[in-house]
Amino acid sequence: MSEPAARVAELRRLIEDANYRYHVLDDPAIPDAEYDALMRELEALEREHPELAAEDSPTRRVGAAPSSAFAPVRHEVPMLSLGNAFSDEEVADFVQRIARELGEPEPEFSVEPKLDGLAISLRYEQGLFVRGATRGDGATGEDVTANLRTVKAIPLRLRGGQVPAVLEVRGEVYMPRAGFEAWNARMRETGGKVLANPRNGAAGSLRQLDPKITASRPLAFFAYGLGVVEGWTLPARHSQTLRALRELGFPVSPEAGTARGLGGLLAYFRAVGERRDSLPYDIDGVVYKLDRYDQQKAMGFVSRAPRWAIAHKFPAQEQLTTVEAIEVQVGRTGALTPVARLAPVQVGGVTVTNATLHNADQIARLDVRVGDTVIVRRAGDVIPEVVRVVEERRPRDRRGRPLHPPYEFPDRCPACGSHTEAVRKVLRQTRAGVEYAEGATIVCTGGLYCPAQRKQALVHFASRRAMDIDGLGERYIEALVDFGYVKTVADLYALTLDDFLEMKRRADERDGTVPETVRAGKIATRWAENLVEAIAASKATTLERLLFALGIRDVGESTARTLARWFGALEPIMAASEAELVEIPDVGPVVAARIAGFFAEPHNREVIAALRRAGVHWAEGGPQRAAEGPLAGRTVVLTGALSSMSRDEAGARLQALGAKVAGSVSRKTSFVVAGEAAGSKLDKARELGIEVWDEDRLLAFLNGHGAA
Numbered sequence: 160m161s162e163p164a165a166r167v168a169e170l171r172r173l174i175e176d177a178n179y180r181y182h183v184l185d186d187p188a189i190p191d192a193e194y195d196a197l198m199r200e201l202e203a204l205e206r207e208h209p210e211l212a213a214e215d216s217p218t219r220r221v222g223a224a225p226s227s228a229f230a231p232v233r234h235e236v237p238m239l240s241l242g243n244a245f246s247d248e249e250v251a252d253f254v255q256r257i258a259r260e261l262g263e264p265e266p267e268f269s270v271e272p273k274l275d276g277l278a279i280s281l282r283y284e285q286g287l288f289v290r291g292a293t294r295g296d297g298a299t300g301e302d303v304t305a306n307l308r309t310v311k312a313i314p315l316r317l318r319g320g321q322v323p324a325v326l327e328v329r330g331e332v333y334m335p336r337a338g339f340e341a342w343n344a345r346m347r348e349t350g351g352k353v354l355a356n357p358r359n360g361a362a363g364s365l366r367q368l369d370p371k372i373t374a375s376r377p378l379a380f381f382a383y384g385l386g387v388v389e390g391w392t393l394p395a396r397h398s399q400t401l402r403a404l405r406e407l408g409f410p411v412s413p414e415a416g417t418a419r420g421l422g423g424l425l426a427y428f429r430a431v432g433e434r435r436d437s438l439p440y441d442i443d444g445v446v447y448k449l450d451r452y453d454q455q456k457a458m459g460f461v462s463r464a465p466r467w468a469i470a471h472k473f474p475a476q477e478q479l480t481t482v483e484a485i486e487v488q489v490g491r492t493g494a495l496t497p498v499a500r501l502a503p504v505q506v507g508g509v510t511v512t513n514a515t516l517h518n519a520d521q522i523a524r525l526d527v528r529v530g531d532t533v534i535v536r537r538a539g540d541v542i543p544e545v546v547r548v549v550e551e552r553r554p555r556d557r558r559g560r561p562l563h564p565p566y567e568f569p570d571r572c573p574a575c576g577s578h579t580e581a582v583r584k585v586l587r588q589t590r591a592g593v594e595y596a597e598g599a600t601i602v603c604t605g606g607l608y609c610p611a612q613r614k615q616a617l618v619h620f621a622s623r624r625a626m627d628i629d630g631l632g633e634r635y636i637e638a639l640v641d642f643g644y645v646k647t648v649a650d651l652y653a654l655t656l657d658d659f660l661e662m663k664r665r666a667d668e669r670d671g672t673v674p675e676t677v678r679a680g681k682i683a684t685r686w687a688e689n690l691v692e693a694i695a696a697s698k699a700t701t702l703e704r705l706l707f708a709l710g711i712r713d714v715g716e717s718t719a720r721t722l723a724r725w726f727g728a729l730e731p732i733m734a735a736s737e738a739e740l741v742e743i744p745d746v747g748p749v750v751a752a753r754i755a756g757f758f759a760e761p762h763n764r765e766v767i768a769a770l771r772r773a774g775v776h777w778a779e780g781g782p783q784r785a786a787e788g789p790l791a792g793r794t795v796v797l798t799g800a801l802s803s804m805s806r807d808e809a810g811a812r813l814q815a816l817g818a819k820v821a822g823s824v825s826r827k828t829s830f831v832v833a834g835e836a837a838g839s840k841l842d843k844a845r846e847l848g849i850e851v852w853d854e855d856r857l858l859a860f861l862n863g864h865g866a867a
């Protein structure tokens with residue numbers, strides 16, 4: 160085979176393969192930009208070597224053959240592809256060709272966004288939706304009627320007066336970006352399959368055998384054309400058709416309009432391009448269509464696309480690049496986020512050098528390794544992300560083994576070396592137990608020590624309900640940290656009046672507020688004196704305030720109070736095991752793990768010791784474990800349904816007032832709260848002569864004790 164012939168054969172094979180993955184599996188392995196480049200190369204070779212052209216070349220065909228999983232639908236009016244323009248010059252050629260052939264210097268075009276979804280044809284007979292099909296190979300598509308019925312934007316019955324005998328409406332099913340992001344966020348949490356991009360999401364959702372799956376996906380629809388039309392007066396222009404479609408009840412893109420001549424088209428291209436990132440859906444370009452149907456007819460078709468329309472493409476939102484390193488960043492709250500450092504690449508018109516890998520689960524799912532070739536995606540304001548690894552391009556040694564092992568998430572915080580722990584989001588909490596999200600966030604436990612969490616820790620420590628250090632606002636905390644005056648909360652107690660004045664001067668200088676402070680020199684001194692006093696005063700605190708101030712994840716004021724009472728002193732809390740902590744009412748397994756993890760970290764213990772050395776002190780005593788409150792010592796049973804709150808909620812409120820909530824009625828039961836349809840427990844209570852409260856009485860009691 161000659162060299163061009165070999166390349167043509169190879170390109171056809173690569174493109175066929177990509178077509179199959181894209182159109183049939185809805186799971187492309189290469190980005191569109193890469194596919195488009197292959198296609199362009201093949202087109203050029205076929206042009207230069209006409210002897211290599213072939214009827215069945217992918218350059219002459221549309222999409223891919225329909226899947227046998229669906230009934231075939233013949234398109235009486237074929238569903239074609241569109242020619243592509245990647246530059247202004249190519250658009251100029253397109254306009255010139257039309258102008259020349261029609262003898263009209265400035266032809267008018269319908270201009271529309273090119274939605275990145277899936278083309279479908281909807282057939283209406285006597286105004287009713289009867290069948291919907293995918294494009295397939297253009298001549299035969301797949302019957303996805305049941306799935307399309309679940310897409311709310313698709314009318315099941317046409318609106319308006321004139322009911323056409325037959326009307327085929329064509330358009331794009333797509334997944335709005337917000338729906339796509341929300342779907343993926345949920346999948347990352349629950350361990351489900353993440354969608355690569357909204358276009359695959361739309362195609363994959365529509366080509367499902369179970370319409371319930373389609374119904375669960377956030378799909379939308381825009382109409383942009385017609386197929387078979389019978390018993391309906393076709394307007395003279397495409398733009399009029401779009402208006403008519405809107406009146407018949409179809410959503411039509413609000414970005415659609417008309418433009419005249421090359422200048423008009425390019426102005427539209429730029430205007431939509433500027434808004435691209437803020438549109439609620441992905442578009443990969445705009446489409447220009449000759450507006451007058453008689454002119455469309457005069458221009459006609461080539462094998463796979465009309466000659467009267469063209470797609471003008473925007474810079475691709477997905478590109479290939481390589482991973483140079485995988486790094487982990489620590490956020491202000493201690494969450495570890497893996498980031499891929501990438502060989503710089505243009506994505507959607509912007510140079511991208513980093514992309515998020517979201518979390519440890521996502522890295523494992525993608526199996527991203529250093530050296531890998533990956534697809535990065537950047538759309539809208541969303542941070543660029545790695546959507547898949549092109550495994551065939553993974554660097555390997557001579558024996559075919561990958562050069563790099565699977566990535567291992569660090570078990571130490573990269574910012575401070577403290578140990579890390581996996582935090583799972585609580586999805587639901589019921590009596591039966593806690594339901595956690597599948598995807599875990601890995602966090603640094605060294606909250607008191609970690610430089611990444613320093614500012615957050617100080618802000619919390621100084622806050623009114625914690626150590627209550629008045630006058631130390633967030634701005635000065637930033638400055639104290641940035642200029643190196645403090646590393647941990649304990650360092651606050653070593654700061655002098657002069658330190659504060661100097662820090663303030665530097666902060667004002669940095670923020671450009673110098674003149675004012677020079678004038679207000681006296682006031683600054685007073686502020687610093689007050690601050691030094693407030694810090695000194697905060698040394699005398701209580702155990703519960705201190706516990707809250709430490710900023711242990713998931714330990715709020717009320718848990719801090721519970722801990723302080725239960726143990727009476729700090730030492731036994733620091734020594735308590737998870738098992739001991741779970742014993743405490745209101746401390747669940749999650750919070751117990753957080754507390755034990757926090758005190759297990761030596762870095763945190765060091766800071767606590769430093770606080771003591773600095774003179775921070777609090778009263779300690781013995782444990783107070785007996786319940787307190789108006790219901791202390793009383794046992795309550797809840798039965799039946801309450802209308803104003805759930806039983807769990809009522810139970811929690813009664814517990815907060817000191818009651819013990821039990822599951823069954825016995826002689827030890829103090830009283831029973833009976834809601835609607837209370838059954839055997841109520842009977843038992845009556846039998847034993849135990850006091851019964853109805854919901855009104857419960858509410859009155861809770862109200863009376865400030866607990867409702």
Ligand SMILES: NC(=O)c1ccc[n+]([C@@H]2O[C@H](COP(=O)([O-])OP(=O)(O)OC[C@H]3O[C@@H](n4cnc5c(N)ncnc54)[C@H](O)[C@@H]3O)[C@@H](O)[C@H]2O)c1
Pocket residue numbers: 177178180181182187188189190191192194195221222239240241243271272273274275276277278279294331383446470
């Ligand atoms: N990544 C891959 O492996 C891979 C494989 C095959 C195809 N592809 C992508 O698909 C494209 C080729 O597919 P194609 O033949 O469907 O061409 P196309 O997507 O470039 O253009 C035709 C399609 O545009 C859509 N469209 C959106 N808005 C429209 C509007 N207002 N008016 C008319 N049509 C509109 C319709 O679905 C129509 O079928 C390539 O550009 C490539 O990016 C990618």
Ligand SMILES: [Zn+2]
Pocket residue numbers: 489572573574575576577603604605609610611
């Ligand atoms: Zn850390």
